[in-house]
Amino acid sequence: MEDYLKELxxxxxxxxxxxxDFEEARKIAEEEKEKTRAIVVSLTDGLIVLDKGxxxxxxxxxxxxxxxxxxxxIEGKSWKELTEKSPFKEIxxxxxxxxxxxxxxxxxxxxxxxxLEATTVFLASRKERIIILHDISREKLIDRMKTEFxxxxxxxxxxxxxxxxxxxxxxxxxxxxxxxxxxxxxxxxTYQVNERMINLINDLLNVTRIxxxxxxxxxxxxxxxxxVESVIKSLEEEIKKKKIKLEFKKPKEKFPPVKVDSEKIxxxxxxxxxxxxxxxxxxxxxxxxxxxxxxxxxxxxKDTGIGIPKDQQEKxxxxxxxxxxxxxMGIGGTGLGLFITKNIVEAHKGRIWFESKKEKGTxxxxxxxxxxx
Amino acid sequence: MAKKILIxxxxxxxxxxxxxxxxxxxxxxxxxxxxxxxxxKIKEDNPDLVLLDLILxxxxxxxxxxxxxxxxxxxxxxxIILSNLGQREEVEKGLKLGAIDYLIKxxxxxxxxxEKIKNIxx
Numbered sequence: 277m278e279d280y281l282k283e284l285x286x287x288x289x290x291x292x293x294x295x296x297d298f299e300e301a302r303k304i305a306e307e308e309k310e311k312t313r314a315i316v317v318s319l320t321d322g323l324i325v326l327d328k329g330x331x332x333x334x335x336x337x338x339x340x341x342x343x344x345x346x347x348x349x350i351e352g353k354s355w356k357e358l359t360e361k362s363p364f365k366e367i368x369x370x371x372x373x374x375x376x377x378x379x380x381x382x383x384x385x386x387x388x389x390x391x392l393e394a395t396t397v398f399l400a401s402r403k404e405r406i407i408i409l410h411d412i413s414r415e416k417l418i419d420r421m422k423t424e425f426x427x428x429x430x431x432x433x434x435x436x437x438x439x440x441x442x443x444x445x446x447x448x449x450x451x452x453x454x455x456x457x458x459x460x461x462x463x464x465x466t467y468q469v470n471e472r473m474i475n476l477i478n479d480l481l482n483v484t485r486i487x488x489x490x491x492x493x494x495x496x497x498x499x500x501x502x503x504v505e506s507v508i509k510s511l512e513e514e515i516k517k518k519k520i521k522l523e524f525k526k527p528k529e530k531f532p533p534v535k536v537d538s539e540k541i542x543x544x545x546x547x548x549x550x551x552x553x554x555x556x557x558x559x560x561x562x563x564x565x566x567x568x569x570x571x572x573x574x575x576x577x578k579d580t581g582i583g584i585p586k587d588q589q590e591k592x593x594x595x596x597x598x599x600x601x602x603x604x605m606g607i608g609g610t611g612l613g614l615f616i617t618k619n620i621v622e623a624h625k626g627r628i629w630f631e632s633k634k635e636k637g638t639x640x641x642x643x644x645x646x647x648x649x
Numbered sequence: 650m651a652k653k654i655l656i657x658x659x660x661x662x663x664x665x666x667x668x669x670x671x672x673x674x675x676x677x678x679x680x681x682x683x684x685x686x687x688x689x690k691i692k693e694d695n696p697d698l699v700l701l702d703l704i705l706x707x708x709x710x711x712x713x714x715x716x717x718x719x720x721x722x723x724x725x726x727x728x729i730i731l732s733n734l735g736q737r738e739e740v741e742k743g744l745k746l747g748a749i750d751y752l753i754k755x756x757x758x759x760x761x762x763x764e765k766i767k768n769i770x771x
Contacts, residue, residue: 434733
């Protein structure tokens with residue numbers, strides 16, 4: 277009898293302990309839940325959770341604010357239903373392209389004009405999907421203002437620089453009377469310096485256009501081999517002056533046309549060829565290869581020039597970068613050419629890369645995709 | 650008889666430079682410092698060719714161009730846009746509105762501008 281009583285007392289104690297533990301655990305769970313709720317509610321990014329049935333199970337206040345909706349309007353609605361209209365329509369278009377989004381930009385007009393970055397996370401265990409929306413409208417606005425300002429300044433700079441160009445030119449042409457040989461020499465040099473400034477302003481304007489994203493004008497189907505020929509022709513003088521041996525190798529068959537902004541692609545070829553000529557000593561060799569496969573056209577240009585030192589190679593495409601070896605040699609340049617070139621190639625969905633060995637030479641390559649027209 | 654060129658340009662120095670060059674080449678030069686004056690002088694003086702800047706106080710160069718091309722008497726006068734704005738959209742707009750050429754000031758010497766004028770007046 278005593279043993280029985282003892283067992284009962286022990287069991288009671290154990291049960292009370294368990295109850296206490298449960299209470300503890302429940303309190304902790306409640307606290308965790310409160311904590312999570314507080315975080316979700318106060319997040320400065322929008323948060324939407326879709327349950328395993330693809331229905332909206334949660335949307336936080338910032339999410340409501342960014343999308344201009346209230347949770348009661350969308351609670352329980354299926355994702356399919358919601359994506360028939362803005363703003364979910366645009367977000368879904370991104371998701372359809374790539375199931376796992378990471379900070380992909382989406383521009384919305386309805387219900388308000390804004391630009392958001394969307395990130396999606398899939399919780400495999402609970403089969404829930406989380407969509408996080410980060411507002412970058414202000415950053416976009418500031419970016420645009422900066423670009424507009426830069427464009428405005430560049431245009432304004434053209435006026436005084438034109439006045440200088442015209443004055444110096446007229447001086448050199450004798451429009452203001454005869455000038456001495458020494459005067460001609462120095463006025464001539466100043467004229468060249470001014471021309472460099474004009475080129476820099478042009479490069480700056482090109483950069484602002486890249487940043488505006490309005491860079492590619494109207495792509496039209498073009499024969500790349502003809503564009504290359506035309507650029508080579510325009511640089512004939514420089515090639516002859518430096519006695520460069522230029523070869524243009526291409527297959528006999530006609531190339532498939534590629535849809536490109538011809539003015540911009542000519543800029544790319546011009547930049548690469550000008551660099552090859554500029555950085556190759558007299559009587560050096562420059563070889564252009566143009567080939568096409570099923571999916572893309574590849575352009576490569578090889579020179580026997582001073583090359584790009586290995587420790588500088590990764591900065592080559594950055595804005596205003598100029599190689600230390602080149603600057604020491606006093607060769608002129610703005611450092612914007614390759615930055616612009618890379619942007620143009622990539623805007624066409626092509627690739628650009630190079631190989632280089634100091635004092636041996638450099639080979640630049642770029643590809644352009646052949647689109648089914 | 651000397652050909653008459655009207656230059657519509659608000660920058661005094663640039664106006665002076667191009668005027669001087671044109672006179673030196675034997676042209677008759679008239680000047681206008683803004684769009685309104687430009688339109689007036691085109692209609693009254695009937696120049697053989699107009700050099701038109703785009704950024705002007707008051708009405709801009711594009712408006713001047715539109716107004717002139719709407720006027721049946723003035724419309725045949727060749728107009729060269731001479732501006733430092735030079736984005737492709739602007740060039741296209743100018744040519745579409747009826748300018749016969751579009752030159753970016755910073756890219757052309759006065760001599761090259763004269764060549765263009767001479768070619769058009771041939």
